[in-house]
Amino acid sequence: MCLAIPARIIEIDPATDIAQVSLGGVRKEISxxxxxxxxxxxxxxxxxxxxxxxxxxxxxxxxLALIREMGLLEATEEEGATPGGQA
Known part of the structure; x- marks a missing residue:
């Protein structure tokens, strides 16, 4: 089973099309x-x-609310959720 998850873009490097996204304060670099x-x-x-x-x-x-209901995300004050595992 594959899982894709929503995250908000917080920074973009236009030269490389690489972005930093944040989900519950966890930052990840994506293409x-x-x-x-x-x-x-x-x-x-x-x-x-x-x-x-x-x-x-x-x-x-x-x-994200549905994923939290399944117990795969934990609610936090920042952005509503933080990963229960790796994103």
Whole structure:
């Protein structure tokens, strides 16, 4: 089973299409090679180091809430969740 998870872009290096994303304070470097027009503040669906597509903030929050309900994410004050395992 594959799992992709929403995360918010917090920084982009336009020279390399590499972004830093944050989920509950955990930062991860990902590639934006598969996503057009991503900007800081956007939510993207990430899987194995790649952003697959952009999501609305509402869709991202709904998805994160469902993942928390399954016990795969723990609620925190910052951004609503933190990974229960590795992202």
């Amino acid at each position: 934006l090679a598969l996503v057009n027009d991503a900007q800081v503040g956007d939510y993207v669906l990430i899987h194995v180091g790649y952003a697959l597509n952009k999501l609305s903030e509402e869709e991202a929050e709904q998805t």
